[in-house]
Amino acid sequence: MRRPWARAAAVQAACVAITLFMAVPMYLIALAALSSRESLNRFPLPLLPTDLSTETMSAFLRSTGVVPAFLNSLQVGLGTLVLSLLVGVPAGWALARYAFRGKEPYQLFLLLTRALPIVVLSVPLAKVFLTSGLYDTTYAVTLLHTALALPTTVLITAAVFVGVPRDQEEAAMIFGATPVQAFLRVVVPQALPGVAAAAMFAFVLSWNEVLGATILTLNQRTLPAQVLSTLSDSPLAYRFAGGLALVLPALLFIALMRRYMLNMWGATLR
């Protein structure tokens, strides 16, 4: 007979397990990146920070192309975020509010675009960008990442807008709002958490994307592309440093956006 506390304990255990699954690798990466190079060669590896040094990280950051690559990644990430919201939010709105012919096939089509392997797509894309002169620019990568992020952005924002009942907009219009005012004053505040989630998804997707970025760029590399190409021959320590540099900004971004997702009026989500 399962007692209630047994079930609660099992849930807690599962939560702890999942947290560990995510947290332990990050901890190890951070530990390795912030230790001196020698400590990494010791066997067995110490699990507690004993020999902290910023030597590895500073060497990594100073090495060629890392800081520019970091800036490129940031630029591409934010560009993807803005572009996918600019296109995705109105598209999600149309899906949520209007019935049009081909709506169902359209939604299916959006999902299917993600079914194509990015490696397969990148080569013809590189050709297109070469001919149009956009090759090896952050714009090319931004466009690619936006195309990758759009399906999920559109579908998430559509779901978000469906969650705002249409009669609230109608009520706003009865009481004096123009359609635009109704959208801004009634729909947007309620849609913000969901749209923030979509934005976050777009940014993180762009930040982590490596294959497409590698193929489409040569000198204007994004950080993952840079790390992939230069660190495959590097000593172990620098790989950890690269890993930490990749994980940290994404974590920071999520931490920032979390506020928008959890801040609902009157109903607190912990």
Next chain:
Amino acid sequence: MAEVVVRNLVKTYAASAHRATDDVSLEVADGEFVVLVGPSGCGKTTLLRMVAGLETPDSGTVHIGGRDVTGLPARQRRVSMVFQSYAIFPHMRVRQNIGFGLAMRKVDRQELERRVQRAAELLQLEDYLDRFPAQLSGGQRQRVAVARAIVVDADVLLMDEPLSNLDALLRLQFRTELKKLVRQLGTTTLYVTHDQAEAMSLGDRVAVMRDGRIAQIGTPLAVYDRPDEQFVGGFLGAPPMNFFPAQVRLRGADPQLVVGEDTWPAPAHLKAYADRSVLVGVRAENIQVTADPPATGPGAQPGWSAAVVEVVEPTGAAVLLTVRLDEHQLKVQAPPGFPARPDDTVWLRSAPEMLRFFDPETSLALVTT
């Protein structure tokens, strides 16, 4: 404060073949409370939304206060609306919700607060002004929706089934409060409901709608007591009006109704319909019922028919009997405590002036002169 004049409104939704409103015309006098009632799909909500400006008619006009508003968007019509689902804004406090209409019209801050306070008092919401809708009960949210609608002092107040989402007890309580409130404000009101009891209790006039048309419009008692067609009689009243066929025969100069094997006295005006079948309509509360066989012979009251009891439903205030007269099922309202059990025989009679007559083919009430 204004009158509403609707002329020949036609609306067909893209997806369907038949008209949602079929050439509907309606006049609501200044300060009048008119209720649109009818089964689902009869067009009452469509009509209301066209008056509100949320739907555009295919043809026809809407005038509010003498002004042609047919082409105007909702915000320019000086109307107010309460929605079935309340449609209050969850991201704003009650205070901002109520004051929304005033804020949109850029009303001065002090004036806005004063009016919001007054509306909140009218609806007993003073203690909840700083809460969010998520922290309110369904009934309280309903009050917020009504407060928001009355605070703007619109010309016309529109309500789309505002009580439907409340539980039965709250619905009754709020119905009374709403009637009192609207009477106090004196605003011209157009109210939509599918609940016929609500319609009868609230409206100065009731418009019964079916299939996009107004079947009958009149005071609650007029539409209840003298339905123009079978549908109206069958829609209003709980239980609905009973209908059964009968033949009109002349005995000498007086008309009589032949119901099955019995003869009932008929009102004099039926003389014009001698030797024809008619559809008789009579309400459950207008049928006399007795468990003892009536006296026969000279001087006895004529017009009793025997019927077999099928179901007995004691409702507390009365006993609702479902009886079978020949092959017709009738609902009869008996006094509380009436001694009847299923399969008992009871005797029914109805005074001629309580009977209503309809043409069996057209279902329209017979012209009585």
